[in-house]
Structures are given as C-alpha cells and as structure tokens.
Amino acid sequence: MNFKAFHLLLLIFVLFSCKNAPENYLETNTQTAQEDYFHTTTETLVSAHRGGSGIKNYPENALETIQYLHKQGISVFEIDLFQTSDREIMLFHDNHLERTTTGNGSLKGKSASDLLKLNLVDDFGNETSYKIPYLKDVLAWAKGKNAYLMLDFKDSAKYEDVIDLVREMDMQDQCVLISYSTGQAKKQHRLAPEMMISVSARNEKELNWILETEIPTDKMIAFTGTKLSPPALYKRLNELKIPAILGTLGNLDGRAAANKEHLYKEWADMGIQIIATDRPLDAYKALK
Template sequence: MKYFIFTALIFCFISCSEVASKDSKLIETFKSTNPELPQVSVHRGGKNIQHYPENCLETLQYINDSIFAIYEIDVAQTKDGKLILMHDNAIDRTSTGTGLVKNLSYNELTAFNLVDDYGNETAFKIPLFKDVLKWAKTNNVILTIDIKRSVSQKVVIDAIREVNAEDISVIITYDVEQATTAHALAPELLLSVSARNEEEYNRLLEAEIPTKNMLAFTGTRLSNASLFEKLHAENIVCMLGTLGNLDQQAAAKGEKSYVTWKALGVDIFATDRPFAVYNALK
C-alpha cells in the first residue's frame, strides 16, 4: 500500500511538472516566419482616443472590434493586494480620484471613473487584471503585460495561471535580470525582452534564455537592419516602439513611413496610433 501511494505521488509530481512547463501556444506561433502575426501592438491598451481611456477594458473592446492587434497593458497592485490596470503610481492623471495606488484599496478605487487623454470623464472603471485576462482569453486576444516596479513578477504570473491565460499572455521585461527571473518563474511563457542592439541580445543568450521564449523589443529608435536580420535568423519576432517620436514623424511625413520601417525588418509596431498603423500596413 505504501509503495502504491509513493508511486502515485511520484506520477502526480511528474505529471504536474509537465503541465506547468508546457509551452504556451505563443511560443509556437510567435515566429518571424509566421505571416499571420498581428502587426500592431496597442500602447497602454489605447491612447489618445476620445472617450476611451488608457488601460481600460472598454477601450480594448472598442479597438478590438475594428482591428487585429495585440495590447500592451500595465499592471499595478492595490493596498489590499488586488491587481489592476494602471500605468502611473498615482490615479490622479487617469481617473477622477487622487492618491497612490499602493495606498488605496480596490473598493476605494471603484468610487472613481476613468478619464480619457483629453480630460473627459467616462463611465468606465479601473479594471481588475483578472477580468481583462478572462476577456482576452475568451476573445483570443494577446496581451503584453508590463509589470510595474512595485509588483512582483510571481504575483502576476500566478494570476495568469489562475485563469489559465498562458496562451494569450506575454511578460514584458526591460533587462537581462528581469528576463532571467521571469523565465525561471514561468519557462512556459513568451517574454518581451529588450534587444535594442547586438550587445543586449548577446547578454540574453549568455543568460541562457531560450530564443524560442523571446519576442525582441528593439527600442523606440530604428536599429540597423543587421540586428533585425540576426534576430530573424533565429526566428525571433521584432517589435519596434514607434510610440513617441517615430509616430509623430509618421504623422507629419505620411503613413507610408510604417511600410518603409516594416521593410527594414520590423514585424510589430508598438504604437499610440493603432488605427493609422493598421491601415497603413493593410
């Protein structure tokens, strides 16, 4: 009987380990050779849209009704440990409330409404991360998740696993250390890693982070075509952050700029102008 129980426990341990380490579907599909990838990443879930605030579930729904894209969102943590969508440390800029997120309970946050980038108050509330994950999973929408400094990677990864949202979740990291800890915690997840030049990319390789787990963020300036070629040689998807200067440049000089940059090797554009980029590339 003892032998049977011991054997059953070993089998359970192995099976659970295999389930935990099973690669997300994104690791298989996010390849530079895949022509079906979305080409637009919506910064902060949507910015500069009248009556639709950033990091707002209703904004994600609104944009998703019109274009094929992935969505970058920011995850913060309240005083009572709830994970919410919020970019700033304080809620003053994007809501009708005031104060630091870390000093406010989620129940207190529900008293406030979100405000768009033009100062218009909406009827929308600060969303819970788990609700956004559930919506994304139901609608097969990919999220790239920016974990704020005050939040641990483990807490966010646990929340992803709790609703079985691994197949639609990408963890954003900004340096080798963050990428290393994220991969150790969740080897099954795709990671957005900082690879703005060959030196940064080589450091990631030296840290023994598998290239299959990498989505390369090449920065907010155009890199040399040789970097894109090197990343593509490993079938790594390249994302350029046009948010800021490059978006402004394209708005002034014409939307064909996005087509030109794509020809250099850009696979996905992280942008504050999702509709313009989508239409230019379409």
C-alpha cells in the same frame, strides 16, 4: 497473447508514460498557441501601448478600450499592472491619479474599493463611465479570443502574484511577460518557464547578453527600443527566429502622423514583426 490483450497493455503503457513524464518536458516540448501566433504570423502585428491611447472617449488601460480596438482588428495589447494595498492586481500606469481618473493624489496605499469609486478619463480630459479594471476581468474577456496581452509590471506588481493569476485562469498562451533587463528576464523565466518574455535587445550587446541566458529563443520576443536600430540587428533577430518589436511611441509615431503613414509599412519591411504604438488604428490601417 491475443490482439485485444496486446492493445490493452499498450494503452496502459502510454497512460503510465504520460502520467510520469517530467512536468518541464511537457512545458518545453509542446509548442503553445502563443508561439504559433507570434512566430508564424505572416503580417506585422500592431500592439496598442497602454491598451490603447489617444482615442476620444476611450481611456488608456481600460477594458472597454481594449474591446473597442479588438473589434477594429487589433490583437495585441500592452497593459500596465499594479497591486493595490489589498493586493488586487489592476491596470494603471501612473503613480498619481490626476491624469487618467477623476481622483487626485498618489496611487500608493489605495485599495481596490477606493479606486473603483473613480471614473477613468481619456487623453483629452473627457470623463467616462469606465472604471480601473481588474487584471482577472481582462484575462477573462481575452480568454479564447485572438487577443494577446503583454504584461508590464509597475513597481508594486509582484511577478509571482501575476503569474499565479495567469496560471489560475489558464492564460499562459495569451500573455507575454515584459522585462527591461537580463536579470528581470532570467527571474521571469525561472518563475514561468512556459511563458514568453519580452526581452530588451536594443543593440547587439544586449542581444548577446540575453542569448547567453538559459531562456530558449522560442520563448523570446525582442524589444528593440523606441528608435530605429541598424538593419543588421533586425536581420540577426529574423535569422534567430525571434520576433522583433519596434516601439514607435513618441518620435516615430510623430513622424508618421505628419502625413507619412507609409512609414509604418517601411519599418515593418525592415524585419519588424510587432509595432508597439500610441496610434494603433492609424498604424493598423497603414499596414493593411
């Protein structure tokens, strides 16, 4: 066999092997850009709760707020998802409209066109010109940027529909599915084995429960709650190479706001890779 014929046969073999490789092999054996980011970053990341809150003229769960914070250096955004009566997936947290929009009454039964008639209101009661955003528009903006979305499902949001949209826009590497129980995490992993999941690990018991599932540890981010856990929990998560999230929203943010911004750095030094906060700019500055 001559040299050219040998290389032709080799090329055919490689192409045939790739074409016939099991789909789950490709998913589980290729490290994603997302895993690279969360697992190899050397800095403690700041996650903006509800896409960013407590910022004058920038409402929570608004694309414009996410864009503003991204320009300031924030790269991780926790956002709340719900589905309208016509099955559109949009960003919104509450069950009622009064607090964050110019509307009133229940969110239930509202269509996307109903909601687009409203303007978003910031945390200080200021009306803005911003609208309740579609998830597809937030995904389109984030695609290809250093921007990562942690997807929190409200009661109306179906896992399957959200995952289908994320896949349609090829954004699996930039989205994390949020679960609050082992059962939810297992279901999310069955539906989207290629995606990362935020799992509840507020104590050793919860961590052991999630470790007993089939979810690979390199697909996990561990939410350790909104109060400090024993140092041993963070140490164990670090040894397992599972990034740890501390939710400082609420009491811990309040402590830091009382002229104790250095606390964000102290918490990070305990072994926290992600700080989820209602004070993203303050936390980011303190960590820098």
